[in-house]
Amino acid sequence: MRKLMTVAALGGLVAASALAGCGDGGGGSGDSLTLGFSQVGAESGWRTANTKSIQESAKQAGIDLKFSDAQGKQENQIKAIRSFITQRVDVIAFSPVVESGWETVLKEAKDADIPVILTDRAIDSPDKSLYKTFIGSDFVLEGKKAGEWLVKEYEGQDDPVNIAELQGTPGAAPANDRKAGFADVIKAEPKFKVIASQTGDFTRTGGKQVMETFLKAHPDIDVLYAHNDDMGLGAIEAIEAAGKKPGTDIKIITVDAVHDGMQALADGKINYIVECSPLLGPQLMDLAKKVNAGEEVPQRVLTEETTFTQDQAQEALPDRKY
Ligand code: GZL
Numbered sequence: 001m002r003k004l005m006t007v008a009a010l011g012g013l014v015a016a017s018a019l020a021g022c023g024d025g026g027g028g029s030g031d032s033l034t035l036g037f038s039q040v041g042a043e044s045g046w047r048t049a050n051t052k053s054i055q056e057s058a059k060q061a062g063i064d065l066k067f068s069d070a071q072g073k074q075e076n077q078i079k080a081i082r083s084f085i086t087q088r089v090d091v092i093a094f095s096p097v098v099e100s101g102w103e104t105v106l107k108e109a110k111d112a113d114i115p116v117i118l119t120d121r122a123i124d125s126p127d128k129s130l131y132k133t134f135i136g137s138d139f140v141l142e143g144k145k146a147g148e149w150l151v152k153e154y155e156g157q158d159d160p161v162n163i164a165e166l167q168g169t170p171g172a173a174p175a176n177d178r179k180a181g182f183a184d185v186i187k188a189e190p191k192f193k194v195i196a197s198q199t200g201d202f203t204r205t206g207g208k209q210v211m212e213t214f215l216k217a218h219p220d221i222d223v224l225y226a227h228n229d230d231m232g233l234g235a236i237e238a239i240e241a242a243g244k245k246p247g248t249d250i251k252i253i254t255v256d257a258v259h260d261g262m263q264a265l266a267d268g269k270i271n272y273i274v275e276c277s278p279l280l281g282p283q284l285m286d287l288a289k290k291v292n293a294g295e296e297v298p299q300r301v302l303t304e305e306t307t308f309t310q311d312q313a314q315e316a317l318p319d320r321k322y
Helices: 002-009 012-019 045-061 074-086 103-111 139-153 173-186 204-217 229-241 259-266 281-292 310-319
Strands: 034-039 064-069 091-094 116-119 133-136 161-167 192-199 223-226 251-256 272-275 300-302 307-309
Touching: 034 045, 034 074, 045 064, 045 229, 045 259, 045 281, 064 074, 074 091, 074 103, 091 281, 103 116, 116 281, 133 281, 139 173, 139 223, 139 251, 139 272, 161 173, 161 204, 161 229, 173 192, 192 204, 204 229, 223 229, 229 251, 229 259, 259 272, 259 307, 259 310, 307 310
Parallel strands: 034 064, 034 091, 091 116, 116 133, 133 300, 161 192, 161 223, 223 251, 251 272
Antiparallel strands: 272 307
């Protein structure tokens, strides 16, 4: 509607073409809302489920979705956002692959009067006027939940606990925050020592390769904390290839709770999973419609999520949506 008013102000001819149903002057077809979405890539089971949720929800909401996969590169996301601006989409949404470097392109969107919604991952800019809302998890809390389980698991034991950590993509909000939340909890007990910490880039391959190097350098690893299930699953392959029992010789904590992670948890190869829901599609579409209509939306929309032990995974698996 906002765009139709602008088009109409440009003169009868243009307004006539708009009224003739040639679209609202935006990139949309007819009067449906056009949403430009830039996705991080396809690096993990979580990402696949997130993409599915967004694409299916757009269809159900009657929203014309222009979807771009950045293959993990910030420059591709910036290009996609500029393309959405040129196409005059109604709303832009994206999951920022890393936290910094977004001010310039988001100012261009703001100058073009196209509202932006952040999904999944946050940006570190203090300028909150660059986006209308951020819908996603509290990654610091997820890291804390992982740490709290470990503290409970080793309660009453004084021996040193050697921890290996597989970090997510360098500079990504979930990697920075899951590391910080976990470290903040375990620092209370000197027995917990992070003896190795390196990025596996949120992928299975990365998790397997880095875990292989960890195992060669540190025969005495007691615990693995992986920032997502996929790196944990890759690490399990390396642990088994080294003749050790994942979940027993090396306790494993991961984040996400995607199907394959939950199966490994139920099978006893992972000990605890902190859920991070990828099912952001329905709420994103609702927010996009509200933002397009000029309605007020909360600056922050927190996603609901829980945690799973091995017993809880057995119970939850049959009903899992991802
Ligand atoms: C978290 C999301 C992370 C997942 C990973 O919201 O950004 O990226 O934890 C994914 O599996 O790759």
